[in-house]
């Protein structure tokens with residue numbers, strides 16, 4: 001067994017075990033790793049409002065009220081943090097009180113991507129696709145150490161060191177895992193951020 | 205006999221229907237948190253810390269940044285004591301390893317931040333701030349019992 005492993009380390013897996021699709025996938029993921037070197041900048045609330053007129057301001061108030069009270073997350077759990085997310089949605093902590101209970105199976109109907117757990121580069125590709133498929137306006141929450149910065153797996157070869165390498169993150173919730181009420185607090189902070197947004201805002 | 209199964213099942217349903225609501229109305233009403241909760245901030249006391257960096261060495265992810273300055277009385281002064289709570293596992297190994305009981309887990313969980321940079325808590329810059337230490341690993345704190353650490357004036361300074 002050890003000899004086989006050492007051979008892998010020296011020369012990679014034998015060519016017979018590698019299929020065409022494996023090779024393609026490896027290449028794609030390596031390209032993704034090369035592409036995602038610099039993190040997206042954080043977006044503090046209330047910035048870049050421009051000079052909204054009275055029409056824009058009224059429309060903003062209405063839209064932000066509607067948006068912040070119906071933030072629908074994507075049904076996506078990546079690792080152990082997902083269980084706290086499930087607990088937050090269940091009856092004890094009850095996200096429905098905030099209009100967020102509708103975990104959508106389709107990213108096209110969702111507004112919020114809760115990145116709950118460790119993101120591997122292989123999953124990172126899919127995660128970025130989900131983010132791209134979500135319709136504007138959309139928000140991203142990094143839940144737990146892993147999504148924030150790689151957490152305990154920072155030095156692992158296969159883990160994304162922070163989901164902000166893949167997509168701009170709106171709010172970070174520390175914890176490993178954050179308890180359900182900490183997650184709900186993060187969602188409330190996100191609601192506060194949505195409140196300060198404007199139609200005139202341009203997302204980076 | 206027919207119907208007993210369905211009656212039994214309905215009895216369970218009705219029992220649960222009459223139960224009082226289970227939900228915690230979070231922002232108004234909080235779940236009772238254990239005194240030994242390992243919260244998402246820390247509590248660090250300048251007067252007890254000797255800047256020995258044991259906590260930084262014990263940390264499995266290496267997220268405690270300490271900068272000390274040697275004072276004329278041969279004691280160190282912490283200029284920076286920063287913990288990256290965004291990367292922390294809240295394992296408490298730093299608290300366990302501290303020989304002078306200068307660092308405690310916190311009891312706060314409302315720590316969501318808008319920027320990654322804000323997750324670094326620099327305790328050396330928060331001298332006057334209130335601290336809410338958890339009694340995790342030091343349960344005698346709950347009873348208000350003096351623990352074995354030496355008071356600063358009792359501590360011998362090697363000169």
Ligand code: SF4
Nearest residue numbers: 080081117144145146
């Ligand atoms: S932050 Fe901790 S609990 Fe959450 S996914 Fe990572 S290891 Fe698991």
Ligand code: SF4
Nearest residue numbers: 253254256257259302
């Ligand atoms: S907190 Fe404790 S272990 Fe860390 S430097 Fe201070 S005295 Fe040493």
Ligand code: SF4
Nearest residue numbers: 263292293295296298
């Ligand atoms: S709780 Fe664990 S991970 Fe966090 S600073 Fe202390 S030793 Fe490091």
